[in-house]
Amino acid sequence: MTPTPRIDAGALWRDLMHSATIGATPEGGLNRQTLTPDDAVIRAWFAETATSMGGVVQTDSLGSQFAIFPGAEPLPPIAMGSHLDTQPTGGRFDGVLGVLAGLAAIRALRAAGIATRHPLAVINWTNEEGARFAPAMLASGVHAGVFTPAYALARTDAAGTSLAEALAQTGQTGAMAAGAQSLAAYFELHIEQGPILEQEGFDIGVVTGVQGIAWFDVSVTGSPSHAGTTPMHLRRDPVVAAAAMIQAIHALATADAGARATVGRIAVEPGSRNTVAATVRFTVDLRHPDAQQLAALESALQDALPPPAGAQDCAVTIEKIWHSAPVTFDAACVQAVEHAATSLGARHRRIVSGAGHDAVYLARTCPTAMIFTPCLGGISHHPAEFITPEQAALGANVLLHAVLGYDVLDTRVTKA
Amino acid sequence: MTPTPRIDAGALWRDLMHSATIGATPEGGLNRQTLTPDDAVIRAWFAETATSMGGVVQTDSLGSQFAIFPGAEPLPPIAMGSHLDTQPTGGRFDGVLGVLAGLAAIRALRAAGIATRHPLAVINWTNEEGARFAPAMLASGVHAGVFTPAYALARTDAAGTSLAEALAQTGQTGAMAAGAQSLAAYFELHIEQGPILEQEGFDIGVVTGVQGIAWFDVSVTGSPSHAGTTPMHLRRDPVVAAAAMIQAIHALATADAGARATVGRIAVEPGSRNTVAATVRFTVDLRHPDAQQLAALESALQDALPPPAGAQDCAVTIEKIWHSAPVTFDAACVQAVEHAATSLGARHRRIVSGAGHDAVYLARTCPTAMIFTPCLGGISHHPAEFITPEQAALGANVLLHAVLGYDVLDTRVTKA
Numbered sequence: 001m002t003p004t005p006r007i008d009a010g011a012l013w014r015d016l017m018h019s020a021t022i023g024a025t026p027e028g029g030l031n032r033q034t035l036t037p038d039d040a041v042i043r044a045w046f047a048e049t050a051t052s053m054g055g056v057v058q059t060d061s062l063g064s065q066f067a068i069f070p071g072a073e074p075l076p077p078i079a080m081g082s083h084l085d086t087q088p089t090g091g092r093f094d095g096v097l098g099v100l101a102g103l104a105a106i107r108a109l110r111a112a113g114i115a116t117r118h119p120l121a122v123i124n125w126t127n128e129e130g131a132r133f134a135p136a137m138l139a140s141g142v143h144a145g146v147f148t149p150a151y152a153l154a155r156t157d158a159a160g161t162s163l164a165e166a167l168a169q170t171g172q173t174g175a176m177a178a179g180a181q182s183l184a185a186y187f188e189l190h191i192e193q194g195p196i197l198e199q200e201g202f203d204i205g206v207v208t209g210v211q212g213i214a215w216f217d218v219s220v221t222g223s224p225s226h227a228g229t230t231p232m233h234l235r236r237d238p239v240v241a242a243a244a245m246i247q248a249i250h251a252l253a254t255a256d257a258g259a260r261a262t263v264g265r266i267a268v269e270p271g272s273r274n275t276v277a278a279t280v281r282f283t284v285d286l287r288h289p290d291a292q293q294l295a296a297l298e299s300a301l302q303d304a305l306p307p308p309a310g311a312q313d314c315a316v317t318i319e320k321i322w323h324s325a326p327v328t329f330d331a332a333c334v335q336a337v338e339h340a341a342t343s344l345g346a347r348h349r350r351i352v353s354g355a356g357h358d359a360v361y362l363a364r365t366c367p368t369a370m371i372f373t374p375c376l377g378g379i380s381h382h383p384a385e386f387i388t389p390e391q392a393a394l395g396a397n398v399l400l401h402a403v404l405g406y407d408v409l410d411t412r413v414t415k416a
Numbered sequence: 417m418t419p420t421p422r423i424d425a426g427a428l429w430r431d432l433m434h435s436a437t438i439g440a441t442p443e444g445g446l447n448r449q450t451l452t453p454d455d456a457v458i459r460a461w462f463a464e465t466a467t468s469m470g471g472v473v474q475t476d477s478l479g480s481q482f483a484i485f486p487g488a489e490p491l492p493p494i495a496m497g498s499h500l501d502t503q504p505t506g507g508r509f510d511g512v513l514g515v516l517a518g519l520a521a522i523r524a525l526r527a528a529g530i531a532t533r534h535p536l537a538v539i540n541w542t543n544e545e546g547a548r549f550a551p552a553m554l555a556s557g558v559h560a561g562v563f564t565p566a567y568a569l570a571r572t573d574a575a576g577t578s579l580a581e582a583l584a585q586t587g588q589t590g591a592m593a594a595g596a597q598s599l600a601a602y603f604e605l606h607i608e609q610g611p612i613l614e615q616e617g618f619d620i621g622v623v624t625g626v627q628g629i630a631w632f633d634v635s636v637t638g639s640p641s642h643a644g645t646t647p648m649h650l651r652r653d654p655v656v657a658a659a660a661m662i663q664a665i666h667a668l669a670t671a672d673a674g675a676r677a678t679v680g681r682i683a684v685e686p687g688s689r690n691t692v693a694a695t696v697r698f699t700v701d702l703r704h705p706d707a708q709q710l711a712a713l714e715s716a717l718q719d720a721l722p723p724p725a726g727a728q729d730c731a732v733t734i735e736k737i738w739h740s741a742p743v744t745f746d747a748a749c750v751q752a753v754e755h756a757a758t759s760l761g762a763r764h765r766r767i768v769s770g771a772g773h774d775a776v777y778l779a780r781t782c783p784t785a786m787i788f789t790p791c792l793g794g795i796s797h798h799p800a801e802f803i804t805p806e807q808a809a810l811g812a813n814v815l816l817h818a819v820l821g822y823d824v825l826d827t828r829v830t831k832a
Contacts, residue, residue, distance in 0.1 A: 193642055194641070195647075226609055226794075227703070228627055229610025229771055229794065230770070230794065231610075231676070232669050232677075234612075239662060240666045243666075250656045254649070260647070261648075262689075262691075264643060264688050264689045265687045272680050272681065273631060275680050276678055285644075285689055285690050287643070353645070355642060355644045356644075378642075
């Protein structure tokens, strides 16, 4: 009987802590923005480590690294992956966990002497964070045909350096065309970046999809006037109108457990303490995992805004500036994750991702699912971001066994 | 029988329109900040005009100009005045009207051949606006002993130039000690800078005092989190808490016709559209003409803030950063204004000033009152600030006849 493979928890934690030294910040986090010298160091380490495990590392024209490990049959690889770049004030686990867990899964299979039907791939996607080059998930987006390579290569950072230049400067421009590597499936392990699993006492989130997102800019225009000389009943105060609208928007989302509504930015003009404001501009971020319910939420937003503003006789404009449709992950991939979690004795629940990930774009090209581990206090993009070695290992074990389960179950594959 | 003196409406309007050419902006307003070259030009014109009417112009150490016209008895002068400096985006009438109406009153008395018991003074106070040197009403404050001359002379503008240097550069440093000129009474004509008189169809506001003002900085701290991954019920969102507080503050003031409450500035951190905010800071400007009721309003503010914030479990701090007690003008001066308005057939009402004026400080040193004229739409500190020639003349006539009435009535005076 073949031994049941298990992640080497100590080795995975050592890899995570090694990564945490490359671009480390005084606050204990990471600042390893994409295609910086520090990013080049971790990329070289990734390629060396994968090669030492018997992988062949190919880099595409966007710099994404594909470490391919052979399988028993001539099939496209089942991929594991995420990203090694971070936010400027990032933590040590966001993205990094998904890539290093992929290497840990390979290590476990080698230790157990198990060969899979499919080749396996461990992928490091370039510029997931979008912190240096906007938009986020740029290389996985090109892989999936959402962006053209020319568009992506022309993106510039704050200093005016293009992605193409940054790739050349760090020697990361690969020979493989972006999107050329077909995949049988894609599994991404990631920290939750939210508080649900921790609050509810779960070890693993079986991610069934990603919320749809709609972004709005709202502008409320009243009449600027003197704070001392203008009686309350003669004011057209957009601050008071906006306050009522913000409460109405909050109420919209609290009525539906799947909904999220956030006003994260408010700008008041002229912004003088003794002047009734002329204009208030604020943002609205609406999310829902269901496309129809997101649309209903958008309608409710439009309906909710005029009446409370009317109390101050302000003019309100609402502009929708961005939309990202909900993503539903592949049922077989989700089941593979769920079965793996069950077989490992993990307390798990199905969950919808509230954040974007490379898996959002990969889902357009191949069967895809994600696995979440809880993270301390739900904190992310912050030096305090933390998971325990046990949480990292359990997440990696679920990743490993989801891949193994899918490797056996997958009868949809075509030859590579 | 002595002819009843009347303002020469055409001459007053010509003076106002002449002033409007000195520091004129392309938008049709004035940018004549204190002690700039343009301010020096209007100051020279003021001194020449007053001298040509038989006045003696003295300048104090803060640059305030006192044009003194002789009276029949050896008494301190009854003063009329305001300021000739403007905001950077100021209008043509704020302050200017009160000074030029003083000259127009002198002109009317000379035309009618009337000598008053008291000498009369027309005063141009330095740096009323506070736009170049903070705080506002600086020279009248020194005159009243609120600020020391040394404090005032050391104030600097954005370029680092001190008031003392600006006085020297424009040749406006006077020999007279600030506060040395005692006054029998002070009358200030000013545009309302608010909408009440226009909205209610009055020609004249008989100003009985100035609102008290209390300024607060409020800070609401929640917990920053991801807009997608954090369920509504697990959020501590200071934006939602602040919105409830802003509505509660608004409700406080609408319950009392004399009260004003304004939130004019809001700052959200980090201010990212897809992040539940960490902190919201906002300002509160509370005003009331009655000191006790202002204190009650402040107590109500303190009481109103914690409960709505509690809904989001945020921490709230309230810091009082400034207080200006209400001012009640002299009853005899107010009656003189009211009688003048009645005798001129003006539709008038008593009103409390919502804005600060030089008269606030003068009231500490001598019997004082103010006269308001309506202004178009209540607009001020803006190029669109406007009054008609008829409104200017009526206001100046009320000023003239209030001074004449007080000149006869005043039995409280001591010899100069």
